[in-house]
Each structure stands twice: as structure tokens, then as C-alpha cells.
Amino acid sequence: MRLPALALFATAVLALPATAEPVHGIAMHGTPKYQAGFTHFDYVNPDAPKGGEVRLGVSGTFDSLNPFILAGKKAVGAGLTFDTLGRPSADEPFSYYGLIAQTIDIAPDRTSVTFALRPEARFHDGSPITAEDVEFTFQILREKGLPFFRSYYGDVVKVDIEGPHKVTFRFKDGNNGELPLILMQMPILSKAYYSKNAFDKTSLEPPLGSGPYKIASVDAGKSIVLSRVPDYWGKDLPVSRGHANFGTLRYEYFRDDTIALEAFFAGQIDWRRETSALSWAQRYDKPPVADGRIKKEAFETEQTAGMQGFGMNLRRPQFQDRDVRRAIILALDFEWSNKTLFFGLYKRTRSFFDNSDLGATGLPSPAELKLLEPWRGKIPDEVFTTEYKPPVTDGSGNIRPQLREALALLKKAGWEPKNGKLTNAQGQEFVFEILLENPAYERIALPFTKNLELLGIKANVRVVDPAQYEERMKRFDFDMTVELFAQSDSPGNEQRDFFGSAAADEPGGRNTLGIKSPAIDALIEQVITAKSREDLQTATKALDRVLQWGYYTVPHWNLGKVWVAHWDMFGRTDKRIKAGVDINTWWIDPKKAAAIGRKAN
Incomplete structure (x- = not known):
């Protein structure tokens, strides 16, 4: 299963067959859709313009930038600063492709998986992401992280560092075909950073990450601002192209959703996912909706409703x-x-x-x-x-x-x-x-x-x-x-x-x-x-x-749909994904933004 808090297999008779040689991606059943050498996922615009600010509304408050521990109220968006070993595609049931991991090698008896890391992978301070960081991350998440990690990684019995950029996870047996994909969801933490900073404490100090965004500013309990990393190490990878198009992500916190909705109509929020049938049916009778500056859209999903x-x-x-x-x-x-x-x-x-x-x-x-x-x-x-x-x-x-x-x-x-x-x-x-x-x-x-x-x-x-x-x-x-x-x-x-x-x-x-x-x-x-x-x-x-x-x-x-309302300033492809919508693949359209008085950069 995809790990929602953190991130949002290869031939085929048995689940997740052993690979004859290291591969670029794996699917849980069958072969992955995107073959070696692919340039980007089909549902993105690989040449999407970059820049601009998007403001998103959140109900509640926060007191921590650490999304991996039980203590504290986590800030939305903090997880976007961390890269993972792999990235899923949004138009397949369950396939992962290498991000920090360049290749994936599953043992013939399926009792281990080896990841060769990309030598160019870097944390935001310029330090390389190494096999030691991967091993450290696994251990600290399981020992001090959310209780979820202990059961999620429960079938891993050992981690071996095979070299500076090579790490092997060994399993208790070869029956858990999902484990290699689960491990590819792992957000990689800096061992050096957490040797000087407590992992298991709440903190409003921006942690060291490696992803396309980093935390630019925090107003405790009120807002968090993420800025796009211009020299992000993975920006040209096939799994990254067409993603993280906004220059700035600003999360504004409101006491409750009613106030957040009013802020949206007032132009303080740009994009909103609606979950209330009453609101969707009756509370969007506002001038910006009537004159077309705000668009209401329903996206069909192909996902399990749970x-x-x-x-x-x-x-x-x-x-x-x-x-x-x-x-x-x-x-x-x-x-x-x-x-x-x-x-x-x-x-x-x-x-x-x-x-x-x-x-x-x-x-x-x-x-x-x-x-x-x-x-x-x-x-x-x-x-x-x-x-x-x-x-x-x-x-x-x-x-x-x-x-x-x-x-x-x-x-x-x-x-x-x-x-x-x-x-x-x-x-x-x-x-x-x-x-x-x-x-x-x-x-x-x-x-x-x-x-x-x-x-x-x-x-x-x-x-x-x-x-x-x-x-x-x-x-x-x-x-x-x-x-x-x-x-x-x-x-x-x-x-x-x-x-x-x-x-x-x-x-x-x-x-x-x-x-x-x-x-x-x-x-x-x-x-x-x-x-x-x-x-x-x-x-x-x-x-x-x-x-x-x-x-x-x-x-x-x-519902079987996702309701989204947004100010008419965005571009996106018309390709369907299983979740219905993913704002991470949208971008700001300069002409549309200018028409409603917003800047694209």
C-alpha cells in the first residue's frame, strides 16, 4: 500500500518476481508500465512552467515540523521536503520507480532486495545521500518513529551496507512480495543531521531534507511556507519531470473549515478540495464562481474507497x-x-x-x-x-x-x-x-x-x-x-x-x-x-x-469522485490518474493568472 503520510514490480507469474538483474522499477503484480529509458510519466507536462505561489487552506493548527514521530501536531507539507528511495506512478495499481535508488535488485529467492543509490543524490546542504543514511533511517523510524513503522517494516530482519551507495534489506522469508515496494516509500533522513539534532522531539526548526521543496518560513500554528529548490538534485529524473511546478507552497491554517471556505472566496486561498456535500451543493453561490474566476470540478477516481x-x-x-x-x-x-x-x-x-x-x-x-x-x-x-x-x-x-x-x-x-x-x-x-x-x-x-x-x-x-x-x-x-x-x-x-x-x-x-x-x-x-x-x-x-x-x-x-474548487489560474494535462487529481502535477498558467490579477512568478 502507498504510505499516505509520507509519499504520496519484474516479470510475472508470482507476485513481485525476483529480478534477473537490477532494474529501474518494479510492479506488485506483472511488469511496470514504464520501461527503462522512459522520459516522464504520461499524465504530466514535462515542460510545465515553473514558478508562482499557491496558497492552500488547512483547518486546525500545528506545533511540529517532524512528520515521523508520535509527539506533536504535524504541519501539513513538511513531508514534501524529504525524498524517498522510489516514486510511484499515478496511473498504475502499485508500481514504483527509482528516485534516490537508481536500481532495484531482488534476490532469486525473494528474501532480500538491494538498492544501488544515485551518486548524485544530495541533501539540501550539499552532502551526499549514502547507504549509511538509508540504514540509519530504517533503524530510527522503526525504533523511535510512529508505531506504524514497526508493523510496516516488521518482516525486515537485517540491513547490510554493501558500499557507499549500495544497501541490502534482508527479510525473514520470501513470502512478503510487497516489502521491496514498501521500502521504496521510505523517506531518507540525514544521519549526520540527526546525530546533532534529536529525532524523537517536536521541533519548529526546519529539518534537513533532500526533496524538491524546503521550508522557507514558519509562523507557529498559523502558516508554513515551502519554497522550490532551484538546484534540486533530482529535477531532471524521469520520475520528477512535470512535478513540483510551483515556486512556493503556502499553507494557511484556519480555526475551522467554514472560515477556510470564506478565505477561499475572498482570494486568500487558491485551491481547495471540498469534502462537504452541503458546501458543494449550496455554499458556492458566490460572485467569483458565477463569473468564472473560480472553477468547480469533479474528478472521477479509480481507487478503492475504503x-x-x-x-x-x-x-x-x-x-x-x-x-x-x-x-x-x-x-x-x-x-x-x-x-x-x-x-x-x-x-x-x-x-x-x-x-x-x-x-x-x-x-x-x-x-x-x-x-x-x-x-x-x-x-x-x-x-x-x-x-x-x-x-x-x-x-x-x-x-x-x-x-x-x-x-x-x-x-x-x-x-x-x-x-x-x-x-x-x-x-x-x-x-x-x-x-x-x-x-x-x-x-x-x-x-x-x-x-x-x-x-x-x-x-x-x-x-x-x-x-x-x-x-x-x-x-x-x-x-x-x-x-x-x-x-x-x-x-x-x-x-x-x-x-x-x-x-x-x-x-x-x-x-x-x-x-x-x-x-x-x-x-x-x-x-x-x-x-x-x-x-x-x-x-x-x-x-x-x-x-x-x-x-x-x-x-x-x-462518492467515487474528488471535488475540487480553484481560482482559474492553473494548467494541467487531461490525462486521468487513479486518484482523480494531483495538484503536484499542476502549474500556474501565466495568461490565466494575469486575467484574474495574479502573478505567475
Whole structure:
């Protein structure tokens, strides 16, 4: 899976075959699209003009420029200053091409990968990027970095420095075909710099990077400015051409998204990704939109939608019963919300791998049953007999049939209504908190709580500031919150961190739901060790079925599009990418910029 916080395989019968000789790029399954000698990715303009400033809006605040550790609230954009071993293409499922790494050499038994580094690769202070920096980065990320790294790199057992610009990673076995690509996502840090500067401390001092941008200025909690490095060492590489076209990236922070939207209309922000159906449908009736100075565009995506929903913390006693979780799911009236709140724009999410060929539909195939059978009696029986579908209402707002079913499930779990309040045998009332960071979710959560109230459940909605929210989530200090499990088209090691038992007890980890299931652990390993795209589909669908029937989240909805609004000052190609849009490949069009009074340089 691509590593979202940091970055945004080669012949073919088995997943990630061993290479007969060092290669320029690798694909998870099959051969990479771009062959040796390619000059640029198809979806970029290799001759895009450089320069100009782009202002982007961010809700919340920040107190750290270190994106790799658990402590602190990270500044958006800080990761853009670090180069990685490789770069993915945006028009393939999962392929990586050398950036810092000039070549990739996978051992015949797939138990190691060797990267030959480009001798010209440099940090911003002019010092070379060496194999020692790569080895240092791996060790410090795994020892002191985000908990995610420990599970992500868990199958690497040793790193050998073969020379000043050559490094080999050795694996516990040859079954994890994703590991070479995962390692190519690694942002490389300077060993010399961190020998003098603490890695595991929050800091507002710009760190030493190597990427196309470096941090030019910081106003703590308010803004961060990145400037393009004119002599960036990798600017002429095939993987870099057509990227990082803006001279300056300015991230302006706002207290909440409503204020950020007003700043956009006032011309203080240039480009915005919209995530609110209400805003998209009703709040763009402004003069700059009407006269064409602001453009609204919807980009179709070809990516897995993943799962967004109200996630229940299984560490809380009231959510440990599966019947209780099912009852709570029945209280959300998606059809009414879609019609009344979302203008009919969304579709209900039903899978943890929605909108892809990886999600489970229908009944299990024989190949899936082979993976599921060892767990019969230890996973829900419905996994074997019934296709999972979220509950459906008539959209009228009257969900009495669903509530009757929910109440029966709650009674089965030992909860009884008394004087309008749901209580258990110990006399404890069913009360929980829905913790929110984004106030926009209040309009969704409040109707949900009204339905829960009809069951005798008291759900309190609480909105906190981003810093407090992040701190509470690190400690798993919540009952229910909005969770998003973003998935790639090639899931793998990250599933351990999302749903693996070991990650459930790791503060700051991404198994925020607290799932601990030997069956899920085993199925995750089947996903990771899949030897072909067909095997991956089978294993992922089997995993999806167990997650679906576990009732761990109250499923929300997805769009299948990306909404973008921007001042009409940009150029871009018309080539589609799987994510729908990537501003990193856009540029400022001088004529368009002049027409709205903006400078291109």
C-alpha cells in the first residue's frame, strides 16, 4: 500500500518476481508500465512552467515540523521536503520507480532486495545521500518513529551496507512480495543531521531534507511556507519531470473549515478540495464562481474507497458484544441522511475495500472458503452463508422496523429499557460519547443520536479542537468517532496496523477500533503473502467478509469522485490518474493568472 503520510514490480507469474538483474522499477503484480529509458510519466507536462505561489487552506493548527514521530501536531507539507528511495506512478495499481535508488535488485529467492543509490543524490546542504543514511533511517523510524513503522517494516530482519551507495534489506522469508515496494516509500533522513539534532522531539526548526521543496518560513500554528529548490538534485529524473511546478507552497491554517471556505472566496486561498456535500451543493453561490474566476470540478477516481464510518472502540465494555454493535448500526438512517443532508450525492459504503475488485460481494468463492474454513465457529456464521449488506430504510425518517430489530438485539445482549433508559443487569445506563474533530459531522451525528435515544441509549456529541482530538486518539481515549480506513489498490502490510491484534495495544497505532482476532490476523497474513493478483483478491475478500460481519463500524458513504474548487489560474494535462487529481502535477498558467490579477512568478 502507498504510505499516505509520507509519499504520496519484474516479470510475472508470482507476485513481485525476483529480478534477473537490477532494474529501474518494479510492479506488485506483472511488469511496470514504464520501461527503462522512459522520459516522464504520461499524465504530466514535462515542460510545465515553473514558478508562482499557491496558497492552500488547512483547518486546525500545528506545533511540529517532524512528520515521523508520535509527539506533536504535524504541519501539513513538511513531508514534501524529504525524498524517498522510489516514486510511484499515478496511473498504475502499485508500481514504483527509482528516485534516490537508481536500481532495484531482488534476490532469486525473494528474501532480500538491494538498492544501488544515485551518486548524485544530495541533501539540501550539499552532502551526499549514502547507504549509511538509508540504514540509519530504517533503524530510527522503526525504533523511535510512529508505531506504524514497526508493523510496516516488521518482516525486515537485517540491513547490510554493501558500499557507499549500495544497501541490502534482508527479510525473514520470501513470502512478503510487497516489502521491496514498501521500502521504496521510505523517506531518507540525514544521519549526520540527526546525530546533532534529536529525532524523537517536536521541533519548529526546519529539518534537513533532500526533496524538491524546503521550508522557507514558519509562523507557529498559523502558516508554513515551502519554497522550490532551484538546484534540486533530482529535477531532471524521469520520475520528477512535470512535478513540483510551483515556486512556493503556502499553507494557511484556519480555526475551522467554514472560515477556510470564506478565505477561499475572498482570494486568500487558491485551491481547495471540498469534502462537504452541503458546501458543494449550496455554499458556492458566490460572485467569483458565477463569473468564472473560480472553477468547480469533479474528478472521477479509480481507487478503492475504503471504509469510513462511526467507529466503535472495542476497549469499551458496551461495544464488546457483537449484537450491541449490530443494534447501533441499525439506528443510522442513511437513506434519510442522503436525501435530506447530502442532496442524494452519495452511495452507502458496504465494504472495507469499497469501489474495487477487492471487496466481498455475494457468497464466498471456493478459494475464499479454503481460507475461511479453519475459522468456522470462531468467526460469525453469516460469513459463510449470507452476503453482507448494510440496513436499508425507506428514507422517510421513520425507522421503527429497524429500531424494533435493534431493541431485540440489545435485549439479547442483556440490556433492558427502564423508564426510557437502556440499562444492564448491574443497573448501568447505556451512555457513550461521539468524539468529533470536524464540526461538519455534527449535522450527521445528531439525527443518529435521536434514533439511539428512542432505544434508550444516550449518545453525547462532543466536538474538540484538532490538537485535543489527536492527543485523545493517540491514547484511544474515545467511545465512538468518525474513522477512515483508506485503502490502496494493492493492500498489504498496512492491514496489520489497521486491524492486527498486536497494533491494538500500541498507543498512537492505527488499530483504533481495538480489534483482536486470531482469524483476522491470519487472513491479513494471507493478504500480505498473496502470490498473484487473483490470490490477493481472494484473501482480501475473505478478510473483508470477517470485518463486515464483525460490525466494527457504522458504515458511512462514499462518492467515487474528488471535488475540487480553484481560482482559474492553473494548467494541467487531461490525462486521468487513479486518484482523480494531483495538484503536484499542476502549474500556474501565466495568461490565466494575469486575467484574474495574479502573478505567475
